[in-house]
Amino acid sequence: MENFKIDLEAWKYAFEKAKEDRDKYFEWIKNEIEIVTDLINKYNKLYVLGGLGAKLLQASPNLFNQSMEIFEAMGNDVEESDKIKRDEEIEVLLEYAMNISLASENKNDTIPTLDNINEIIAQLSKIKLNVGFYEMTSELPKDGNVFDHLLKFTTMEDNLHVRGNGYEQHIVEVYKEIFEPFDDFLQKFYGFDSQDIFNVVKKLDELVVSKIGNPFGSSIAHKRFVEWDENKGEEAIKEDMRKGKHFMTQFLEDNPDLTDGKHLLNVIGVDLDDVRSYDRLFWVLPQTSKEGKIFELLSQKFNDNKDFLIGKFGGFPLGDTTIKTQPLVNIQDKYYSFSTSLAFRNIFEITTNLLEKADSIYFEQNFKNNTNQNSKDNYIEKKTKEVFESFLPKVKFYHSLDYKIIHKMEMKKLQN
Template sequence: MHTLSYPEDIKEQYKFAIEKAREDRDRYFSWIKNEIETAIALINKFDKIYVLGGLGSKLIKATPTFYNQFLATYTETGKDEIQEEELIQDDDEIEVLLEYAMNIATATPNTNKNIIPTQNDIDEIYEQLSKIKVNINFWELSADYPVGGNEFDHWLRTNIMQDTINVRGDGYHTHIQEVYKEVFAPFDGFLQQYYGFNSSDIFNTILKLDSLVYSKIGNPFGATQSHKRLTEWMDEVGQETIMNTMMETGKHFITQFAEANPDLQDPEAPENIIMHHLDNIESFDKVFWVIPKTDIEKQIFERLSTEFGANEIFYQPPKFKAFPLNDTLINLKPLIKEDDKYYHFSLNFAFRNIFKITEELIKSADTVYYENSFKGNSNSNSRDNYIEQKTKQQFERLIPTAKFYHSLEYSIVEKGQNKKTELDILGVSNDTIYIIEVKAGELNTKHRRGAIKGLKDRLKETINEGSYQCHRALKYIQENDNPTFDYIEAGTKKTLTINKTQIQSYFKISVTFEHFSSISANLKYLINSGVLSPDFKWTWIVSLYDLMIFADLIQSEVEFKEYLSNRIALYDRNDIQFSDEIDILGFYFQNHFPLGQEKEDEMMHIVNFKDEIEDYYTRTGVGMPFIDKPKKRND
């Protein structure tokens, strides 16, 4: 069990460092700004294609693929002969640092073309960006309490900002893919009308980007991606045409393929496909060059690309020039265009922003349509309605022994007045009631930069409101002998009457589309900051993507109820710290519940228990077969 008790001297050193930073924050701020200017100068000193390529190569080495995941699990003869460079190179920072470098690089033109950095130069840029990130995190931690706020407001603000600076991704690839396709498919006609392509075209084009980069890397995985491109080209052109060209011109089919795919072409050996080593810096202009194959892909590449110098907004306002949380274009335009060539430096970056990209296309085409049809509840196919339906589906997978109803109405007396109110989802099993609210609200850029009033208001609209609505429905059920709910099924109005005689357990659950991570996990902080009423705290708050993991892995209703009972009990303890729901699930799978009595001066940190779950989704996500699902141990 990951139980830590911090030595008093460490606590005092940390407290001293915070106090010192607070004593002269202006000086600290000036120092950070100077360090940022140093990073800008280092990046602008060279051809930025190669700078970003150098950082991009680090990300490739740190990214799971079928090949490096196979090697990681390989146990047969010859394991000792696997080269270190063939294994995944763990790097928790590179994805964030590359994104930061892309922001800086695209803020100004690429004025030093053909000046190629050395590996030492690239490493120096990496270290400089890392230093800035660490110190901005610490600078935010040492900030004074927000005006009119308290220590819990400070915790809330810094937690959101640090999450934005340091964390990338809200869900696993397979779940994001599933939700994306289902959310945007109803709007394909709209996209087709305005842009000439639909969400499926966007998805397929973005999904292809990483493969285009991998296909030029000189390892077995790169070779498979290159061969995939070859077979696709042969299918597209046709064997007969290829043979006729060979007969007429004498060009080998590989030469024809290379001419059609110049990013793979070796000018010195036209009958070979060139593959590059990731330490060969001079090859990065080829490795990260991606070429659209169709008119639709070209249109999408154009929509997804920006140029060096176009992202000047990242330098605004001047006081916070090039701070990581500044406004930027690259989240919506993850490709960089230079001399009519497109470059894809950050693997998974475009995919990670695919929701934002597609939503922005809809919004840019018609703001009214975006607000009234894509969002909201007036359109049955809206994103918000989809999230509710998807949540119901996940609970039906998770607890097939229960019956789930949605969009229910019931009558209450509030402030002496009769009124009808709603409940998103109600689940009923033999002995348990599940009261479920769904909230589609998201944090915007200002919230993520720490605008405390707007942040707290949005959290009240999501976390507090969902918890309140669950509390209200539970109160109605418990205070009425025969609570009834009206709902529509197959176009017919029906009434559900709850028979409470067999009910032994009630669970309140609020599902959010936003992944609030450690914010929703630490409800006591939200209560003390005034975001959440203490009356509503016994609600399990979970994101849709985390719920999908539970639906995949939990084996039975008995198991789920056992988890929920222990999980909700954590809200009332002072000796537990955690920041990830899936860590708690892994903790449960390892049979660490129930917990014993609280111990004074001992803090239990529930961390790294999700590793087995992470490995499962990573390895199945890259296509590895026969990977066992994580589950609760029987010991």
């Protein structure tokens, strides 16, 4: 109880100090952002982002590490590397690091150590905590009240701290229903449709995880082999074998990211603490020209996100960013996927962005608003009505209502 009281007093003191001199606190945060930006830019940013990406992989539950936890609970010894390393903020910090890294060129070749990466993570976490505290201690909005402040703060805190993929089955269903009506347009403009986008985004995590040096990684690598075998076909594989090329050689020629880059048959098995292997671990390779086109559209290069560091709030975690619609990083014509969840979590925004970039007029007239029966707005209204009807099957729901009101001594007809 004594410790709690001391912590509470310290918190109250910090709260009062933060409110006392807002400008000073703001400048302190900006200085901390400069520190972490300089730290990140000291190194080859591929390996910095790889370091945070590896920690996200270590913190992500899967069949193998969950099984190891059960195995350990039964009294058995388990290697530390086989356990989940829980980290509630690493996904957010990885995104923050991506935003900062992609805001400038990648000019240094120095590969960071794990200690260097941990130093960067600690600084990112420090900034995130203080940005939240800065907002918590802000004054009430102009013409607002305590509720307005609470609403603004909780919304910001949710965006600052919370991540999650949601219910996959629900996401798949809604995604298909929203974007399938626009497949012909996507196909005509890009040469692929919404299902192609979904398939690419869905496989990104497997392209990374398949290179982890544990049984789970091996099982995903085997899955890649089975898919390759089915896609290439038995006859084509046998034909190459008759020419003296073993089927494993064929597979690894088509999937060079699975090798160590030194010898074709040296299949990689990455230790997630091996910093120098991150250039292989997070390299993702499109298998077809169609996939290559999608990879290109979903990628960006260093300095493409430069606006993130510009302006009064430049460098703040919730600043404008390109990583939601371009989650892949193109480094010397190779694509890298540092976050195994970023693309899937933003798949609606990614596909919407592609529609808008293809034809902004078509986008406004067909995808948005109510002018097209298949528009997103109409879909949301229809889906909401269906959900309410499922909750209350005996109640009559209407798509819209016409009613009249008296406004400035005149009768007006409204529709909602």
